């Protein structure tokens with residue numbers, strides 16, 4: 001079971017202490033997911049900021065409010081970003097410039113952030129087009145994607161021009177306590193979580209979130225990537241490596257207990273999706289676009305389709321690379337998928353049997 005530490009959330013720009021010297025701060029996001037959680041760690045001579053908020057809307061004003069009202073006269077001494085997505089890195093350049101402090105990130109995330117934040121419309125190339133065509137986009141949909149293509153430059157201040165590298169297993173000492181870097185993969189290339197044994201607290205970023213599931217996507221820049229394999233592997237490692245009773249401080253939703261339960265739920269969630277896709281590829285030879293409704297029951301808007309497609313291809317690449325789906329190119333240049341695993345009927349029977357045995361859903 002998951003158990004939340006609080007029944008409510010702090011107001012934007014307000015700090016709430018969630019463990020000794022560990023403060024939770026919320027910033028707004030201008031999208032369906034309307035907030036991000038940031039954390040401030042108190043050191044003996046200043047503050048460490050973990051993740052920064054997006055560089056549009058009131059984030060800058062709210063940071064000024066935090067500096068004026070909540071730092072007890074101490075400076076900011078370092079900025080850490082868990083991964084390169086703009087809600088996490090948006091204000092990193094501004095913060096590091098303002099305070100002239102070092103920026104900590106893994107190498108994979110720092111280089112990805114530089115690349116995506118500097119992307120231009122002309123980087124939409126034949127390979128971007130081929131990826132979408134192979135996934136089942138129509139020519140009209142490809143043209144629309146070309147129109148909308150661009151990195152996330154508008155949502156991020158220029159990235160810090162230098163960084164200090166975080167690596168899996170390395171530790172930072174903050175206020176005499178050791179925070180170990182635990183790298184997770186799949187949602188982004190080299191996502192840094194931080195675990196403090198003395199406090200039994202895990203800063204989990206987007207690697208473990210209690211209510212929503214993180215996007216696991218293949219993108220045109222690496223069409224044969226297998227991020228779901230990395231994601232599932234990271235979850236197994238976290239189960240081995242981190243204690244069930246840690247307080248988890250995620251980037252979205254709210255601080256919670258129940259780390260192992262949540263990791264297992266997430267593994268099951270993807271296993272169910274994988275099985276549903278295999279089942280959908282028994283008859284006919286669908287494309288990735290044909291298969292979106294198998295994974296996403298709700299209506300998807302134009303922005304969501306891109307992420308949903310990336311997630312669908314992540315599952316298809318996983319199954320294809322494990323030899324459970326055959327992939328062939330049709331006359332229109334689209335990949336079509338067919339289930340070829342002989343154990344599928346048996347696995348489906350088992351799943352249906354388990355579903356029939358399950359107790360009625362409790363509300």
Ligand SMILES: [Zn+2]
Pocket residue numbers: 083085187188206
């Ligand atoms: Zn993210």
